[in-house]
Structures are given as structure tokens and as C-alpha cells.
Amino acid sequence: MATDVMIEARDLSKRYGTYSAIDRLNFSIRRGEVVGFLGPNGAGKSTTMRVLTCFIAPSSGTAKVGGNDVFENPLAARSVVGYLPQRAPLYQEMGVIEYLQFVAKLRAIPTTEHRARIKKVIEICGLGDALLKDSIGELSKGYQQRVGLAQALLHDPPILILDEPTSDLDPIEKAEFIEYIRAIGKDRTVMLSTHNLAEVEASCPRVLIVSKGKLAADGAPSDLANRSGKARYVIEIDAKPAKGSGTVAASDVIEAARGIDSKLDVSSINTESGTVGVQALGSSDKDIRRELFALAVSKGWTLLELRKDVVQLEEVFRELTVGDAKAGDRIAAAGMKKNESKSKPASKDEDEDDDAEDKE
Amino acid sequence: MAEQAKGGSSKALKGGIGTPLSNTLTIAAREFRAYFNGPMGYIVVTMFTLFVGLLFFFLFGTLVLRRATLQPLFTSMSALLPLLCAALSMRSFSEENQRGTIELLITLPVRDSDVVVGKFIGSMGVLLVTLLATVSYPIAMSRMGDLDSGPIIGGYIGILLGGGAYIAIGMVASSYVKDQLTSFIVTVIISYVLYFVDKTLIFLPQGIASTFEYFCTDFHFKSIARGLIDSRNIVYFGSVIAAGLVVATRSLNSRRWS
Numbered sequence: 231m232a233t234d235v236m237i238e239a240r241d242l243s244k245r246y247g248t249y250s251a252i253d254r255l256n257f258s259i260r261r262g263e264v265v266g267f268l269g270p271n272g273a274g275k276s277t278t279m280r281v282l283t284c285f286i287a288p289s290s291g292t293a294k295v296g297g298n299d300v301f302e303n304p305l306a307a308r309s310v311v312g313y314l315p316q317r318a319p320l321y322q323e324m325g326v327i328e329y330l331q332f333v334a335k336l337r338a339i340p341t342t343e344h345r346a347r348i349k350k351v352i353e354i355c356g357l358g359d360a361l362l363k364d365s366i367g368e369l370s371k372g373y374q375q376r377v378g379l380a381q382a383l384l385h386d387p388p389i390l391i392l393d394e395p396t397s398d399l400d401p402i403e404k405a406e407f408i409e410y411i412r413a414i415g416k417d418r419t420v421m422l423s424t425h426n427l428a429e430v431e432a433s434c435p436r437v438l439i440v441s442k443g444k445l446a447a448d449g450a451p452s453d454l455a456n457r458s459g460k461a462r463y464v465i466e467i468d469a470k471p472a473k474g475s476g477t478v479a480a481s482d483v484i485e486a487a488r489g490i491d492s493k494l495d496v497s498s499i500n501t502e503s504g505t506v507g508v509q510a511l512g513s514s515d516k517d518i519r520r521e522l523f524a525l526a527v528s529k530g531w532t533l534l535e536l537r538k539d540v541v542q543l544e545e546v547f548r549e550l551t552v553g554d555a556k557a558g559d560r561i562a563a564a565g566m567k568k569n570e571s572k573s574k575p576a577s578k579d580e581d582e583d584d585d586a587e588d589k590e
Numbered sequence: 591m592a593e594q595a596k597g598g599s600s601k602a603l604k605g606g607i608g609t610p611l612s613n614t615l616t617i618a619a620r621e622f623r624a625y626f627n628g629p630m631g632y633i634v635v636t637m638f639t640l641f642v643g644l645l646f647f648f649l650f651g652t653l654v655l656r657r658a659t660l661q662p663l664f665t666s667m668s669a670l671l672p673l674l675c676a677a678l679s680m681r682s683f684s685e686e687n688q689r690g691t692i693e694l695l696i697t698l699p700v701r702d703s704d705v706v707v708g709k710f711i712g713s714m715g716v717l718l719v720t721l722l723a724t725v726s727y728p729i730a731m732s733r734m735g736d737l738d739s740g741p742i743i744g745g746y747i748g749i750l751l752g753g754g755a756y757i758a759i760g761m762v763a764s765s766y767v768k769d770q771l772t773s774f775i776v777t778v779i780i781s782y783v784l785y786f787v788d789k790t791l792i793f794l795p796q797g798i799a800s801t802f803e804y805f806c807t808d809f810h811f812k813s814i815a816r817g818l819i820d821s822r823n824i825v826y827f828g829s830v831i832a833a834g835l836v837v838a839t840r841s842l843n844s845r846r847w848s
Binding site: 280283284285286287296297298303305306308309310311313315317319320321322323324328332333335336337338339365378381385387388 | 601602603604605606607608612613616617620623624627628689690691693694696697698699700701845846847
């Protein structure tokens with residue numbers, strides 16, 4: 231496998247006044263790597279991608295793309311990157327083919343190859359139906375995102391930087407897209423940001439997690455999960471107690487579980503009606519299943535389920551980005567149950583990268 | 591491209607980068623088509639032609655010019671030109687900033703100057719189409735008597751140069767403000783200040799007056815419209831256009847640094 235570094239950031243910072251959008255980021259991505267770039271909104275994902283694509287200049291530090299310094303040689307840096315910005319901002323009044331031709335010309339693709347290249351990306355991105363519409367503005371957001379992807383792939387770039395490429399796609403489209411990224415990632419470098427952690431686990435052998443502009447973690451999803459040293463216990467109890475009357479409430483279970491170990495992070499999870507579900511996050515060193523079982527017996531609860539999981543990437547993500555803007559909501563969006571005890575109220579606006587842009 | 595890219599492992603990769611000329615023309619063509627892909631281009635051309643016509647016949651009527659002269663036509667056009675050019679230039683960057691499309695455009699391997707000059711040429715193309723629509727007036731007038739072609743050609747060249755200056759000013763405004771309407775208003779104000787500056791000269795001492803006169807677009811325009819194309823006029827409009835394009839390029843470049 232080739233080992234050359236394709237994307238490199240050294241002490242990369244971007245400040246807007248006193249606010250640091252990114253703060254001394256260091257990472258390098260090699261050829262053949264597909265890297266998931268994770269972080270809550272406002273963590274600095276888009277800002278980093280914008281620096282790498284030469285849309286904005288860093289305040290300090292250096293970044294190299296395909297060996298080209300984004301500051302010294304921005305044209306060459308941009309020429310080797312296929313970039314899809316967040317929400318795919320396209321010229322709404324242009325037709326799909328017309329737009330792709332425009333990009334092909336500015337990418338200096340020989341005129342004789344335009345037809346073949348455009349045909350290819352239309353096939354890859356499943357844009358056949360989109361050609362029936364007169365303009366990009368008439369397409370659904372999902373299709374517009376595909377057009378955005380098509381323009382990023384048009385020149386067959388060795389490096390792809392995709393900012394939330396699947397945000398407007400439906401689940402089937404997402405799966406297709408992930409499959410495609412895996413296929414092309416073999417001899418290319420792909421950096422993609424997303425909130426969808428399941429997607430990252432499926433397609434990215436490596437993840438970078440940023441929080442508040444700083445690199446919080448770097449590694450394979452499974453390594454990160456193991457490194458966290460946490461275990462998750464899931465308990466499901468019948469709402470009708472075996473003995474006595476009344477019902478069991480989630481708060482009773484949470485309180486009782488905290489009695490086992492005050493360091494446990496306990497919260498309720500959604501389960502089918504008539505049952506109470508609780509998850510407890512604790513150290514993986516000590517197994518507390520026995521204590522949990524004894525607790526259920528002593529309280530007279532009917533235990534329907536008791537299991538221990540290895541901590542998932544979601545948990546790692548939540549751990550690392552705790553206190554960051556709406557991290558809890560993002561996890562919920564990624565299919566996780568909300569952790570009531572940990573997701574702090576949002577202290578920042580939903581989309582801080584956009585705020586940062588407004589400050590420009 | 592990709593082949594090239596795969597080739598070197600230690601040295602920097604390089605993909606396709608277009609020449610300034612081809613990039614500029616590609617951007618200009620897109621810009622020009624963008625006006626006519628929507629209603630904007632048609633509205634601007636029709637409104638300008640209509641209002642110029644109305645003003646022309648009003649002036650023509652009130653002046654009771656019995657002979658065929660096109661001076662009122664060019665007076666009308668030059669008076670309405672700031673509005674037309676502000677409308678043409680307001681979208682150049684404000685719209686791209688508003689919609690975020692600027693991000694995709696300037697992360698393509700294009701120079702900032704390619705983008706600015708391309709957009710300028712695109713808008714000039716629309717101005718040219720608009721002016722062609724007004725050619726119907728001189729044609730109609732020619733039936734009333736022989737027209738001297740010198741002032742007509744001079745008049746159109748003057749309008750085109752003046753329009754270029756206003757568009758360049760409008761692009762600067764558009765590159766600094768996100769809102770199209772604000773860009774339009776700022777451009778109209780600056781353009782009319784330049785247009786009217788020689789009308790205020792009676793209040794000024796002689797020495798200062800001639801300096802101010804040089805900054806007036808209408809002064810240079812009238813000079814060209816007489817059929818005398820003086821290098822001073824060309825230098826004036828050329829400088830305003832060049833300065834506008836340079837400032838707009840710097841403005842586009844500076845957004846990376848803010």
C-alpha cells in the first residue's frame with residue numbers, strides 16, 4: 231500500500247477574533263485511507279475542510295493537500311481535490327449537464343473527455359432521473375447533493391473532501407453511497423465529515439474526532455471504543471413488580487443502580503411499553519452484572535434482560551465531546567438513546583460553523 | 591489528471607488548472623447565461639429600453655428638435671445607465687455569497703482575478719445586449735433624416751465605457767455586501783454622485799472645479815458623444831474599470847483571511 235501523505239495539517243488554527251474555530255490541529259491522512267471526521271456542530275469540522283480546500287486561510291499553522299501547501303500553492307492544492315461543501319450550494323438556475331460542463335471546463339478536463347466523464351459521474355451518482363428536470367433548483371435536496379457529489383468526482387481526483395455528504399440522502403441512498411466510498415477509497419484519499427456514527431463505522435477504517443476546535447481522538451473506531459475502558463450494561467425490567475402492587479418507574483431503577491456504584495452513569499433507554507429500560511456506563515474492569523441481578527431480586531423486580539456491551543463509538547464520541555454544542559442531540563440523531571444526565575443544555579448556536587462564516 | 595496524480599509519490603500532485611483566459615471566458619459565459627436563464631435579464635433589457643424610449647421621446651418632444659438628432663437618446667441612456675449597471679452588478683457576488691455558491695466556485699482551481707474579470711465580462715455582455723435593443727431608436731430616427739454616424743458610434747462607445755465603469759463599481763459593492771438590494775443602492779448612489787459631480791461645479795473655485803470635472807462620468811461621456819474620442823476619456827473610464835476590478839479581486843481574496 232502506498233504510504234504517501236495526502237492531507238497534512240500542522241498546528242492548524244483558525245481564529246475569528248477571540249473565538250477559535252480550530253485550535254492547533256495536527257493530523258495526516260495517507261493515500262488509500264478513508265477517514266471519518268466527527269464532531270458536534272461548531273466543533274470545527276467545516277472550518278478545517280474549508281482551510282484544506284483553500285476556501286479560507288488558516289490564522290496560523292500549515293496545511294498540505296497532495297503535497298501542495300494551501301497557502302503557497304492554492305491552485306495546485308485545489309486541482310487535486312474534489313470538494314463537496316455542506317448542503318451542496320449549487321447554481322439553482324443551471325441544468326445538471328450544463329453545470330457539470332461548467333465544472334469540467336474550469337477543471338481543465340479536455341473537451342473531448344467531457345461527455346465520457348459526465349456520463350460516468352451521472353451513472354455513479356444515479357443522476358439519470360435528474361436529467362429530466364430543467365434546472366438544479368427543481369431537484370430535491372437529495373438529488374442536489376448527488377449533483378454536488380458528481381461535480382466533486384468529475385475530474386477523478388486523488389483526494390476527496392466531503393462535508394456531510396449524506397445529510398440529505400435517504401437510507402438506501404446512504405448505503406449505496408457508503409458502498410461507493412469504500413470502493414473508491416482503495417486507491418484514493420477520502421475525508422468525510424458526518425454526524426452519523428453508524429455510517430462511519432461502516433465506511434471509515436479511521437476516525438478523527440474534533441471537539442471545540444481540538445483533535446480529541448484519532449484511530450480505528452474499534453480501537454477508540456476499546457481504549458475508552460468503559461462497559462455498558464443494559465437492564466430491562468417488567469414494569470409490574472413480581473411482588474406487591476404498583477409499577478416500577480425508570481427513576482427507581484436509576485436510583486437503585488447508582489446505589490451499587492456512585493460513579494456509574496445511569497440513564498433510561500426506550501423499551502417496549504410495559505417494561506422499563508435503563509443503561510449504566512461503568513468501568514470495564516469490574517463486572518457489575520451480579521450486583522445488578524441481586525438488586526433486581528432484592529427489589530422484587532422481574533428481570534427481562536441483563537447484558538454487558540462493549541462501549542460503542544457513540545459512547546466514545548459522547549465522552550470526548552461532552553459539553554460541546556448539542557452533542558447529545560447529534561447522538562440521538564445517530565440512532566442513540568438520549569443520555570439525560572450527560573447532554574448539557576446547548577450553550578452555542580446549532581450551526582456554529584455558519585456563525586463563524588458570518589463573522590467573516 | 592488522476593493518472594498524473596498517481597504518478598508521483600514524493601513530489602506534489604497537480605491536477606488540471608485552466609489558463610486565465612479559458613477560466614475567465616467560462617465564468618463569463620456562465621454569468622451571461624445566468625441572467626437569461628431566469629427572468630432577470632429579460633426584465634432589465636425591457637425596462638431599460640422602455641424607459642430610455644420614454645425619456646428620449648419626452649426630451650425630444652420638449653426640446654422641440656425639428657431635426658433628426660440623437661443627442662437626447664444618449665442623454666437619456668447616460669442618465670439611466672447607473673440604474674441598469676447597478677441592477678446588472680448587484681448579483682455578481684452578493685447572490686453567490688447569499689446562496690453559498692461562492693464556496694464551490696472559488697474552491698475550483700481558478701484564480702480570484704479569473705472570477706472577477708469573468709463576471710465583469712458576463713455583465714458587459716448583458717449590457718451590450720441591452721444597448722443592441724436600443725438600436726431600434728436610431729433606426730427609427732434615421733427615417734426622419736440623415737444621421738451622422740460619428741456621434742452615434744461615439745455615443746454607444748461612451749455608454750459602453752461608462753457602463754463598464756459603473757459595473758466595476760457595482761462589483762466592488764457586491765463583493766463587500768451580502769445583500770443584493772444594499773449592493774444595488776450603494777452602486778446607484780456612488781454612480782449618480784460621479785454622474786452629477788460636474789453639475790455642482792459652479793459652487794467651486796476654478797482650479798478645484800476642473801479637477802472635479804475630471805472625475806465626472808458625464809463630462810467624459812459628453813466628450814465622447816460629440817464624436818471626439820480623446821485618450822483622456824479612455825484613460826478615465828479604463829482607470830475606473832481597472833481600479834474596480836482590482837479592488838473587487840482584493841475583496842474576494844480578503845474573505846479568505848477574515
